[in-house]
Amino acid sequence: EQIKKYEGTIDAAEPARLKANAFAIKDYSLWGKLEKIKAPVLIVGAEMDTHHGFEILKKMVSMMPDANFTLMKSNKETHSEKVADLMLSQIENQIKSS
Numbered sequence: 001e002q003i004k005k006y007e008g009t010i011d012a013a014e015p016a017r018l019k020a021n022a023f024a025i026k027d028y029s030l031w032g033k034l035e036k037i038k039a040p041v042l043i044v045g046a047e048m049d050t051h052h053g054f055e056i057l058k059k060m061v062s063m064m065p066d067a068n069f070t071l072m073k074s075n076k077e078t079h080s081e082k083v084a085d086l087m088l089s090q091i092e093n094q095i096k097s098s
Contacts, residue, residue: 002075034063041067042090044083046075 010018041064045057054071061069070086072078
């Protein structure tokens with residue numbers, strides 16, 4: 001299902017723009033920036049997600065001062081109402097604590 005979404009995105013894109021964007025970000029790295037993120041962050045991973053490895057997500061969370069990690073079963077679940085409720089709960093907790 002997710003692959004079909006990606007295919008649709010690529011099919012709808014303009015090849016020249018895709019190429020230009022790919023070259024523009026080819027050397028980009030997020031790793032040196034994570035520790036500078038001071039805002040509360042929620043990272044949601046999926047057990048069956050082979051693209052975003054669990055260990056990499058854990059490493060990202062460990063590098064951010066105020067990050068939390070939640071593991072879901074599947075990519076479909078990470079895009080569900082369950083995650084929306086989780087996000088809302090985290091926002092409400094942040095409001096209460098500030």
